[in-house]
Amino acid sequence: MIRLSGRLRSALIIGGQGMRARKLRTFLSILSLFLGVLAVVVVQAGAETARAAALSNVELSMGKDGTLETFLPGGSKTIEIALDTVKDRPNVVLSLDMQATVGEPGVTTLNPGGAPFEHAGRGGGPPAGIICDFQGCWEDPNAAARPKPQGKAVEMRVMAMSADVRQFREFRLISGEWLNFSGSPGLSPRIVLNKDAAKFFSTYQIPAEMQISGATANLTPRIVGVVDDGMMEPRAYLRMDELFNWLQPGALANASAQMLLAPEAADVMQILKTRLVAAGDKHAEGLNAHPVQSAEMVEDQLSLLRWVFLGMAGLVLLIGVAGILNVGLATVGERIEEFALRRAVGTPRTLLAGIVLAETLLTGLLTAAAAIGCAALGLRFARGFLAGQSASLADISFPWQAGVAGIIAGLIAGLLGGLIPAIRAARIPIATVMRA
């Protein structure tokens, strides 16, 4: 147990007595500070909530902050070596990104080029015959062979994964279930659609037939769930081993490969690089994994806004400080005899200053407690409303940083508001007062 010094105890006891004796003044001081401290708490809570929501959205598409990411050069050999390297490493995910069409074969799709649902049929996506993914855009070598008649088919990017990618990108399940990576691969690949792809399926009667270039035959996928992956265009996710039941090894040459690694699995990168170089891949020399900097990106976006609002809250707080200073000076003037008497009975000047500061600091703390309570209550009421606006806000809780900011704001306000009255109290001359 922390043993408080005699002076600190004395300051707290006498300060507490003073506050109890002047309840109305204490209340008025709290009132004058309340808005300022509340503003600081609300700005901090808002900033933290917005940061959490923005980070959650960014991490959906980019990956968790600190995740290592690398893109592998194409080639079936490269992917085979990569697959072998990441085997039995649950904290590494190798994913192949391919263009696929689901629906009627031999038709012009509802969204040529893989355009989002909103732009389907209106030329919103890349031009026909152009494929775009996270490595860039290029001409589809099979574009010339594409049939012309309009049909019920959707073009989408398909991501085949060696392990569960949700450890890096926390997709929000909307319906159904996520892929199960533990069992044996099925012949009929299970796929999970993203929200945009699901819109096509809920709007049109699209047959479950999937065409992937290089596959030995068209696949009949089973749609098992829908997720929010933070992407705007239609996408589907499936197990890589289920895809390989249908894909010729040579077809891997055109697939884009991405690898996501947990920071502690950085050694995999070195092993892979060595193996690829040994296999004669010249491009592998420059292969590096870069950390995903989601938090930094979000921070950059929000920090200016946060400081502007904190500056405004600081101004409101300053007005509160002026109020507590005013009350403090008036109180010291009124208590001049008390302070002189306390000095007469041996109270040191520092303790007198401490008594006044203890009162204003306790006032600041009480104000902070009230402001934090109000903000937490407000957030609880707002949560129901916010949950409907954005999925990332559904499970927000009162951020501890806002509580700390409130306590610091209360203490600083108490210190600033009490400093001058404390100095005045310490300077009261005993002889003049006691003789009067």
Place this chain on the structure above:
Amino acid sequence: MTPLIQLTGVTKILKGQKTPRTILDGVDLTVHSGEGVAVLGRSGSGKSTLLSLVGLFDRADDGQYLLGERDITRLPERKAAALRSAEFGFVFQRFFLLKHLTAAQNVAMALVNGQGWLPRRKRRAKVLSALDRVGVAHLAKHKPPKLSGGEQQRVAIARALVREPKMLLADEPTGALDTETGNLVIDVLHSATKDGCGLVLVTHDWEHASRMERVLRLEDGQLREVAV
């Protein structure tokens, strides 16, 4: 016998006016253990100033001040505060009790002053003992506005006595009381000298002064002994 306090050639000049005024001009004052000393004098003669110097509220411009054998003429404020707490007890004409505190809390004020720390139980025992010594222990939980003048002054005396000081300094303690109550208060103060405490009583009242062991008159900045 070593005196409790000994002031020698103490001078105090009031500055801050057009012409500085010498209030005390080479005053000598000695108080022994168990001795009551009354100081008489006209208003403005410097009685309270003398008490301020003795009680370390203020500093002399010249002269020497010994507490026992220790020279405390030029004591820094921090040490002066510690001495005020440990060695001196003060009683004032206007009682100076805090209205928002009970009688017991007013007495405890002298114990909760940052000069050491007493646990609550010990503090309470000391406070009740001091209140009992002046005959108002039954009023411990009463607040000053509910007490008569005499009771308030006795609570103030209990506050002065609670740390068992060596010197009791009383500045016109009966000034706001009727004669009968005033006599009771002087009795209480004088009884403290039986335990070896020194007492300096500043008063206008000859009758009260004459009950002390020695009576001094302050006139023209000089202290002169008066025959009782």
